[in-house]
Amino acid sequence: MAHVLDRSRAAVPESDTVYPLLGKAQDALYSGDDGYAATLKNMPLYNLSFPNYQGPNYDASTTNLTYSIPSPSSGKALEVILSFLSPITPTSTLRQSLPASYLTVYVNGAFDVDIYVDVNGQWVSGDRGSRVVWDFHHSEYTGSESPKHSAKKGLKTWKVKREVEQLLTEYQDRSEWGTLHFTAPDDVRHEAGTSALLRQRFARTGTLENTVDNSFRSIMDEEPVFAFSKSFRLNASSSSGSTSDSVLFTLAHIQDPIVQFASERGLTMMKPLWASWFPTEEAMLTYHYLDYDNAAKLSTNYSTQLAKDAFESGADDYVDIVALSARQAMGATTFSGTPDNPILFLKEISSNGNFQTIDVIYPAFPFFLYTNPRWLAYLLEPLIEHMLSGQYPNKYAMHDLGYHFPNATGHADGNDEYMPVEECGDILIMGLALINSLKYDTEAAAGSIWSNLGTELMDEDAESSAFALTSLSVQNGISELDDRWGGSTKGVKQAQKWVGKSYRLWKQWTGYLVEFTLEPHNQLSTDDFAGWLALQTNLALKGIIGIKAMSQISELVGNVDDFEYYKNISDVYIRKWEEFGMSRDGTHAKLAYDWYGSWTTLYNIFADSLLCFHMEEPRNASSDSLGERDGHQKPLKPGHGEEPKFGFVPQEVYKKQSDWYHAVRQRYGLPLDSRHLYTKTDWEFFAIAVTSKKVREEILESVALWINETVTDRPFTDLHNTEGEGEFPGPNFFARPVVGGHFAFLTLGRACHGKAMEGLAFLDAE
Numbered sequence: 101m102a103h104v105l106d107r108s109r110a111a112v113p114e115s116d117t118v119y120p121l122l123g124k125a126q127d128a129l130y131s132g133d134d135g136y137a138a139t140l141k142n143m144p145l146y147n148l149s150f151p152n153y154q155g156p157n158y159d160a161s162t163t164n165l166t167y168s169i170p171s172p173s174s175g176k177a178l179e180v181i182l183s184f185l186s187p188i189t190p191t192s193t194l195r196q197s198l199p200a201s202y203l204t205v206y207v208n209g210a211f212d213v214d215i216y217v218d219v220n221g222q223w224v225s226g227d228r229g230s231r232v233v234w235d236f237h238h239s240e241y242t243g244s245e246s247p248k249h250s251a252k253k254g255l256k257t258w259k260v261k262r263e264v265e266q267l268l269t270e271y272q273d274r275s276e277w278g279t280l281h282f283t284a285p286d287d288v289r290h291e292a293g294t295s296a297l298l299r300q301r302f303a304r305t306g307t308l309e310n311t312v313d314n315s316f317r318s319i320m321d322e323e324p325v326f327a328f329s330k331s332f333r334l335n336a337s338s339s340s341g342s343t344s345d346s347v348l349f350t351l352a353h354i355q356d357p358i359v360q361f362a363s364e365r366g367l368t369m370m371k372p373l374w375a376s377w378f379p380t381e382e383a384m385l386t387y388h389y390l391d392y393d394n395a396a397k398l399s400t401n402y403s404t405q406l407a408k409d410a411f412e413s414g415a416d417d418y419v420d421i422v423a424l425s426a427r428q429a430m431g432a433t434t435f436s437g438t439p440d441n442p443i444l445f446l447k448e449i450s451s452n453g454n455f456q457t458i459d460v461i462y463p464a465f466p467f468f469l470y471t472n473p474r475w476l477a478y479l480l481e482p483l484i485e486h487m488l489s490g491q492y493p494n495k496y497a498m499h500d501l502g503y504h505f506p507n508a509t510g511h512a513d514g515n516d517e518y519m520p521v522e523e524c525g526d527i528l529i530m531g532l533a534l535i536n537s538l539k540y541d542t543e544a545a546a547g548s549i550w551s552n553l554g555t556e557l558m559d560e561d562a563e564s565s566a567f568a569l570t571s572l573s574v575q576n577g578i579s580e581l582d583d584r585w586g587g588s589t590k591g592v593k594q595a596q597k598w599v600g601k602s603y604r605l606w607k608q609w610t611g612y613l614v615e616f617t618l619e620p621h622n623q624l625s626t627d628d629f630a631g632w633l634a635l636q637t638n639l640a641l642k643g644i645i646g647i648k649a650m651s652q653i654s655e656l657v658g659n660v661d662d663f664e665y666y667k668n669i670s671d672v673y674i675r676k677w678e679e680f681g682m683s684r685d686g687t688h689a690k691l692a693y694d695w696y697g698s699w700t701t702l703y704n705i706f707a708d709s710l711l712c713f714h715m716e717e718p719r720n721a722s723s724d725s726l727g728e729r730d731g732h733q734k735p736l737k738p739g740h741g742e743e744p745k746f747g748f749v750p751q752e753v754y755k756k757q758s759d760w761y762h763a764v765r766q767r768y769g770l771p772l773d774s775r776h777l778y779t780k781t782d783w784e785f786f787a788i789a790v791t792s793k794k795v796r797e798e799i800l801e802s803v804a805l806w807i808n809e810t811v812t813d814r815p816f817t818d819l820h821n822t823e824g825e826g827e828f829p830g831p832n833f834f835a836r837p838v839v840g841g842h843f844a845f846l847t848l849g850r851a852c853h854g855k856a857m858e859g860l861a862f863l864d865a866e
Contacts, residue, residue, distance in 0.1 A: 108205075109299070110151070110180055111214040111306045114335075115172035118303045119151045122165065122182060128296035129303055146303050151180070159403035160426035161188045171211060176342065178209025178334070185392075186427055187399035190472040190550040193442065193569055194580045195395055197373040197435035200281075200352035200388045202395070205330070208344045212335050214306035217349060218298065218327035219282050221319035224261050224353075226274030228320045231263040234292060236312050239382060255389060256290055258282040258326035263316060268360055268506050273449065275506070278355035281385055284328045288347065295323040302329060350389050354381055358434050359445055359455075359506035361482060364489040367509065373435035373442055377580075394578045402471070405549060406846075413845040415797065417804035421842050424807075428816055429467040429840035435478070439569040440559070444478035447505035449835045455502035456483055459519060459626035460838055462526035463782040463818075465533070466847040467840030473537040473548055474585055477567045477598070480530065484602050486510055496520035496612045497527050519624045521617050524609040525642035526626075529707045531606065532649035535595045535656060536711065536851070538586030545853035551585035558583075558590050566598040592656075599657055610650040610666060617643025618673050619680075619693070627772065627780065629819070629831055635693040637681035641749070642704040644673045648748060649711060674748060682753070688760040689753070691773045699764065700773040702757050703783035705749055706844060709790050712852040713748035715859040751862050758791035758863055761799065766822035768806035770799050778829040781818045782841030789844040792863040796845075 108121040120126040129146040154166035163184045168177040185202040189195045205215050221232035240254035259279055266276035284290070291298055291308035302308065308329045317324060334343040357369035378384035388395075406426070410419040437443035446461060448454040461479050468476035482501060491510050492498045499516040501508035537547035546552045553575065559568040571583040586594055599606065620643065622634040648670035654662035680693045691698035708714050745751070761770050769779045770787065781803065788796045802822075810826035814834035818841075821829050848856050 108182065108215070108217045109302070110167075110169060111216070111303060112169060112172055112178075113212050113214065113306055115147070117147045117149050117172075119149055119167070119169055121151065121167055121180065128299040144300075144304075146300075148303075152177070154179075158423060159400075160406050160423045161185055161399035161403050169209075169213070171209075173211075175210055178207065178211060178213055180213070180215075181206040185396060185399065186431075187395040188402050188426055188430060188471065189395060189398040190402055190548065191553055191575075191581050192398055192578075193435070193472070193474065193582050194374070194377055194572065195391070195398065196430075196475075198352070198384060198388050199354060199372070199374075199434070200350055200385070202392055203349040203351065204346055204392075205349075206344065206346045207332050207334065208342050209334050210342050212331070212333050214302070214329060214331045215347065216299070216302045216308075216327060216329045218295070218325040219258070219260075219280065219351070220295065220323055220325045221260060223280040223351075224278060225276055225319060226271040227276070229318050230276070231316060231318050232260055232324070233263045233316045234258060234260045234312075234324070234326060236290065236292065237382075238286060239386065241386070254286045255386065256284050256286050256288065256328070257385065258290075258292065260326060268357070270453070270504070270506070273453065275353075275355065278353050279381075281350075281352040281354060281381070282326055282328075283350045283352070283385060283389055284330075285347065288328045288330045290328050292324060292326050295325040298325060298327050302327075306331065348389070348392060350385070352385060352388065354384075358436055359508055361436075361443075361445075361501070361508040362486055362491055362510040363482070364485050370436040370443070370445075373437055373439075376438050398578065402550075409549075409846050409849065413849050414800055417800055418845065421800075421803065421807070422846065424816055425839040425842040426467065426471070428835060429464050429837045431835070432464075432837035433475075433479075437478075437481075440561075440564040441481070442474075442478050442565065442567070442569055443482050444475055445482065445505075445508070446479055446837060448500070449837065451831065451833055451836060453504040454500040454517075455505040455508045457500040458483065458497060458523045458526050459499070460836070462530060462626070463786070463838040464840030465530050466786075466843040469533060469537060470548055470843045470846045470850070472550060472582075472585070473534055474567045474582070476530065476534055477565075480527065480534070481565070482508065483527070484605065488602050488605055494520070495608055497523035497609050499523055517624065517628065519626065519628070520612060521620045521623065521639055521643045522625050524613050525617070525639075525646035525704075528606065528609060528613075528646035528649045528653070529642070529711065531599075532652055532711055533707075535599070535653065538591035538595045540587055540591065540853060546585075546587070547847075547850050548585065549850070552587060554582050554584040556584050556587070556590055558593060566594045595656055599653055603653075603657060603659075606650060606653055607662065610647055613643040613647050614666075614669055617647065618676060627783075630772070630775065633692055635680075635695075636700075637677075637689050637692060638700050638702055638704050640677055640681065640693075641702065642707065644670055644677055645704065645707045645711070645713070645748075647673065648713060649707075652711075670748070678750065678753065682756075686756070688756055691775070698774045699760065701761070701770060701779075701783055701787045702753075703786040705754065705757065706786040706790055706848070708747070708749040709856055709860060710848055710851050712856060712859070714751075714754075715852060715855070716747055718746045746862075747859075754790060754860070754863060757787070758795050761787065761791055762795045765799055765802060767802065768810070768820065768822040768826045769802045771822050776829070777821055777823050778819060779822050780838075781820070782838045785842045785844040789848050790860060790863075794864075 110119045151167040151169045157164045165182045167180045170177050183204040237257045261279040269276045289308040293313040330347045332345045358372050359370050361368050361370050407419050410422045432449050433444050433446050448457045448460045493514040540546045543552040555573045557571040559570050572580050575581050622632050625639045647666050651663050651666035681689050688699045689702045691700040770784050771777050788799045806826045817834045818838050819833040820826050
């Protein structure tokens, strides 16, 4: 028999051989090569062998690890696939809010095999010395829940948590409260006990004893594990050929509360969003387990469309990059609030743990615009609510909601990280991008391909969110799907309702930019690791685009005076910016106005195209003026006799930057600026989304080369060196949601009613 161990392993009864699959489950076993050590420890020897690993296969929601186990006779090898599914379901926020994932073990072959899977207490604490407690629960399906064509009667679940939970506390970036639920069908065997004893027994017998060791202890004290095993009788199932079978497990980490948040009503313990739809944890877990087919269909639809769009806008390499990035972007978030007022919280993973950082949401926001723009609205909502309530004293937008997740306690003293122009520009750009995503009339014009699905109902309650989830629908036999995102008159009404509640804040942030963005004083940008710097060219551009964005936000709510005022200011500022920010030889943008000989990746120009400003009709620069406001201000004109220029940011700036990136590209990509050889991949994708096709392809090729060759061995980093071994430059960033910026090509492809790229055709003109 093949015995398969996951953390996992397989065992083949016929040959009495054990095959480790994932993790180091074999550490508890001594094979023939370890005979001397086994003798010293008076331990038995095991027939231990390693399967042939066929490699991984993955998309945006699924990772499949495939192994083959040789036949004990001369027959065909048996195939084992470990399939991990963390569904991304853009049409179902309810499903996306469930803190649970699937593991399916598929087997195909002609001989019997036993499968073993276990987990330990490190799922519930980052401190290996923490004491954990556990329980075993067996539930039966009710009549309405029972799956069709199934002999299984219910579910088995391990529940594991810290003995003394440390509420709203983290240790080494891992939460110290909450319960792990490890669930399987009731036809599997189960056992809790010391890891080595369980794995050794399974290696000998291919099964578990359906017992529970209730001697609670610390995570690594005779390491307690919680295991399931499943025996597949493939040899007896078929008289000829191969037989297929599978077993489905789920893993859920449940917390309640999930964070504390300084909301409008004061410091509030926030419940998970799913708790509004399910009365108990058990009801949610059962729904999740039985919903596998629907979740798989919805996530496959997303992954397939994503791969198609990525190939069309990039290449095969780009398909892999966005597939790797999608779950990392979602993995930093957790849904809260209620269906009337949903909220999405975000953690700045690995860099410093800040809570709801605006300049971390900003690089990630292309992913949310492409996938489901309502999730971007839910990310911005707690920031707007907190600042609107008067709990933040500064006139500019705050950096984050709290120093460390999960505590969104705010900054009542106003001493958050100092990035005033950055945060104001970021939130204004995201605000208009969100508004634009609501305004479309046809499916082809929608900013997200999934926006146009669902009902057109809108919650008219003035107290509820403009983007409430109170009208879930059924489509193609799948229930609990979101209503339509915007579109037609509904979209305009939603946008006006959203902006109308907080218009004074948008105006306040823009007022700060009017005063301080054209010549920004010494401050940080989002690239804070690079240090403080005055007169940053790229930062100034972001603020100017933010002012331009406010002109259109004002127009949305019918404020003509503000529209004209902010439009005229931004028109003048952009001309002055070009004068200040471009190099003396006119070939590229400088890092800072007064830093001659420097250069920068001008990634903030991406917002100009995303917001469709690059498609504006040409106008003569000499006609620009700040205009008169309330009859007190006389026109200010930046110049006379200039040639008409196309777009808000002139086309020639795009062309010069595109050519410059070609010239300064390194082996592993485009450096951030002239100070160092490191790059930020999120900004790299922002920048090359608005370059010529040739430049975009060659830099994408460099990024793909880095992914294949880099020595970094952590989850996808967004900060690495472009020469040498492509290593971390220090600080070491990894697993951060900012990789959502890799979706910049895709988001731009659907912007401006699907015509944004047409407006950039000049970049490829001879």
